[in-house]
Amino acid sequence: MRIAVCIKQVPNTEARLRVSRDGKWLEEEDLPFVINESDSYALEEGLKLAEKTGGEVVVFSLGPERVKDALLKALAVGAARAVHLADPAFLGGDALATGRALAAAVQRESFDLVLTGSQSDDLRFGGTGSILAGHLGWPHVWLVMGVELEEGNRSAKVTREMESGVNELSRVPLPAVLEIQAGINHPRYASLKGIMAAKKKEIARVTPADLGLDAAQVGAAGSRLEVVSVAFPESGAGAQMFEGDVKTAVAALVDKLRREARVL
């Protein structure tokens, strides 16, 4: 099977985050980036299915130059090629604009399956994959925790996570877009050989024009959402904090838990 996997590069939220000067995003200097968590599971699922069926994985990512690092990592664990939607016009999109651009890029080739993550850890739209599917006219399933190919790879048994520990099992005709949830598998690590090999693999750069799209249809211009500002939330009452060296802090906490909260 030929499988497309969409991966987004997102800030590592464990890093110290600073709001950018224009107040609309983060200061990116010194900010570490990683492959979005559920996307690394989507990539692993794609690699497994490609190995099983003797196919290949092509990875797609929309974003600025730094995104090449994420694509290289995907190539290092086994993707065959990469497509980078690199033009500045693509940036700042909402799920509708990004889904439209990714769909146009995927449509330039023929795939049997498209995998995405279920949600980006930075913007958290949870919808880019479904919108991509809408453009292709393929079925989609969001929050996939299991994929089992059936007879002739014409359909798949798909497990979709529901709330509170229940899963839905369904049969989905292929081709389809499956939006993979974290935890479905155990993503592999890159080997040294893989890392060396990645450097020789192709990363194709595409612009809106290459995809038959007008710059006004993608990125911030093609979005219905416009960012006014980003800010740290005002913390409500907040927690009572215990400071000082560990011993002092812990002693004060235990004292509170006994006398004030009465839970010990």
Added chain:
Amino acid sequence: MARIWVVVQQREGQLPRISWEAIAAAQKLAASAGGGKAEAIVLGAGIGLAAAEVAKADLAAVHVADHEALRAYTPGAYIGALAAAIRDGKPDFVVFPHTYQSVDYVPRLAQEVGAGLLPEVTGFDSGEGGLVWTRPILGGKLQSKVRVKGEGTVLVSVQSGAFPADSVAKGGQVDPQPLAVDLAAVKPDREILGYEEVAGEKVDLTKANSIVAVGRGVGGADKLGPLEELAKALGAEIAASRPVIDNGWLPRDRQIGSSGQTVAPRLYIAAGISGAIQHLVGMKGSSVIVAINKDPGAPIFNVAHYGIVGDLHEVVPALTAAVRAAKG
């Protein structure tokens, strides 16, 4: 006057709390956008009871799409029913509860009808130049304020807990009306084979008096020992955030959160957990919440009652010793 709709999610005739929250959001939105009343849509099969529940809220209309093809949820049928209604009615906003079901079909519905998509909002303000919406980004560490531009309907989903269910204005005066749906043209996009419990839920954490919950910050399965010691000292159960389970450090039946168990023990100690919304919905009802995290900006400190900023590998063993000493 803006036209505000709310799509109410029901399950076997019952309305989950988040559906009331979506109704509350729609009423608030209608009030701030010209003072009219919102209209509700309920989808399903044999849902008279749920529709009657919805009609208790103060709404301009309750539309009921009652159709066999809507009995078991599939995105194809739901999108088919709602796309036609949206094309006909041209609402300004359609409000949804942000649930695993709505996220499965609402983005595609937006794409299909050419609507805007505004997922998981926690609030809005009417400022100059129209409504400004708030939505959490980056795991809840920051908030983004966004505006909608362009013409046409916007589909907006509201985060669990953001609009209190008890703020719903009751005293509804309207009877539910059938909403005609033509689903003949809908291609089945998934054939439902059944539903199954995940991992059989072996441990019932809802009965625990105290819980020590471990997050990704613990760093590995081999580092769990001191947390288990703390749990032992407290007589507590061990539980975890999702990544700990996904990494295989603890079994799935120990997961707390929207796709795990929902607990409200007397004492909940969160160590190395950032406090993402999907985790918080599973534990924020706990009587006393203690957070231990090396990042003072971690959102968990906003719901915790007591907090220590520090390395859990130092704090936890010290806490265990102090608890043991206190218990004598």
